[in-house]
Amino acid sequence: MAALIDARRLVVKIGSALLVDRGTGALRADWLRSLADDVAWLKAMGKDVILVSSGSIALGRGVLGLPRSELALEQSQAAAAVGQIRLARAYEEALAPHAITTAQVLVTLEDSSNRRRYLNSRATLETLIGLGAVPIVNENDTIATDEIRYGDNDRLAAQVAVTIGADQMILLSDVDGFYSANPMQDATATRFDVIERITPAIEAMAGDAGSGLSKGGMKTKLMAAKLATAGGCAMAIAEGSPLNPLKTLNNGAACTWFTATLDPQAARKRWIGAMKPRGQVMVDAGAADALCKGKSLLPAGVVQVSGSYGRGDPVDILAPDSHKLGQGLSRYTAAESRAIMGCKSADIETILGYPGRAALIHRDDMAF
Incomplete structure (x- = not known):
């Protein structure tokens, strides 16, 4: 079985029931401070930690009556x-004594x-992450409607894990794992x-989406496991209510x-390589050599752009002999790529009239 100390990058999902007392609607401050101790312990070992946290609605409904x-x-x-x-402030106050900077990231589907x-x-x-901060990610429930929401933070955590290339994800829940049936009933x-x-x-053991011991049910946790493991990330379902839940695990x-x-990384490369390209960029010999050594593709190395594609679309990367x-995911549209090809990264803002990224295609967004 996996161990947390083996992880390079770890995503931890925290449910509302762990953060907020069901009876009073108040924050479980002692528990949160113990979680902060665990995060500091992991970061002291050089691990990257990202928290995906529920709790905003549970905290806010009590305040509003x-x-x-x-x-x-x-x-x-x-x-x-x-x-x-209030949730963001609670995390900031819990992690500040450990000299850990927190960042709030709100997302939708x-x-x-x-x-x-x-x-x-x-x-x-x-x-x-590179600057040493701990991102606190949550669904933007203030603006998300049914058609643009994840619906549960289990799957959101899995998407975050795949997005940032985590190798482990922990779902801190009110049950200590996946059972053949609901242990409260069987x-x-x-x-x-x-x-x-x-x-x-x-899958049949997971029951319906509304069943299980947590809000999303065990079925949503299984869906999260499918997404995470397909992206190269091991996932654990663990009991989260004890103090210091990560050390306990x-x-x-x-x-x-x-x-x-x-x-x-291999899973991400396979995903990129399986996409249908929307265009082509041809590079010079120097850029081709740099790419083979693991470098990003800079605009200066591009000699030709073909097709019509948008930012984030997959494009073929061609050598001088075609x-x-x-292929990789372009950080610029086809029109922008043509405008800046052959130019230095420092000149991008002057040419386009607005700031841009230094690389046309980042090395993490390429598959060879």
């Missing part, structure tokens, strides 16, 4: 608006389904220690691990 029953959409959005600022926005959110998260239910492949039989607490067959070196 809204009922415990199901809320109307506009009430949920109002509660999220009030609760999100469109930020992953639209390739341009996907690349922008990925670049932002990578920059924050005394014969047994927990799986490791699931190497999600079979139809495993690392010390051998019961859980279920879903294993990944590929590493995150043979295909690979």
Whole structure:
């Protein structure tokens, strides 16, 4: 089974029930401080940590005096608006004693389904991580409607894990793993220690989306596991209510691990390589040599642009003799690419009239 200390980059999803007392609607401050201790412990070992946190609606509804029953959409959005600022402040105050900078990142489904926005959110998260900050990610419940929302933070966490190339994801839940049936209803239910492949039989055990012990149910956790493991990220479902839940998990607490067959980088390269290209960029000999050594493609190395494509679209990368070196996701449209090809990165803003990224295609967005 995996161990947290083996992770290079870790995504941790925290449910509302862990952060907010169900009876009083108040923040569980002691628990949050213990989680902050765990995050500091991981970062001291050189791990990248990203938190995907629920809790904004649960915190906000109490402040606004809204009922415990199901809320109307506009009430949920109002509660999220009030609760999100409190949630962000709580994380900041919990992590500040460890000299850890926090960053709030609010997303909707469109930020992953639209390739341009996907690349922008990925670049932002990578920059924050590179600067040593801990991103606190949540769905933007204040503006998200049913057609543009994930609907649960289990799948959001999996999407974040795949986006930033995490190798482990932990779903801190109110149950200590994946069971053959709901253990609250079936005394014969047994927990799986490791699931190497999600079979139809495993899926049948998950029940309906509304079942299980957490808001999203076990079915949404299984959907998250599918997405994460396909992206090269192992995933664990673990009991999150004890203090220091991550250290507790690392010390051998019961859980279920879903294993990944590929590493995150290989999975991402395979995803990019399987896309249908929307255009072509031809590079000079110097750029071709640099690309083969793992460098990004800069505008200065581009000699020809073909096709009509947008930012985030896949394009073929051609050598000077027209043979295909690979393909990648362009950070510029075809028109922008033509305007800046052959130019130095420092001249991009002058040419386009607005700031741009130094690389036309970043090395992490290429498959050869």
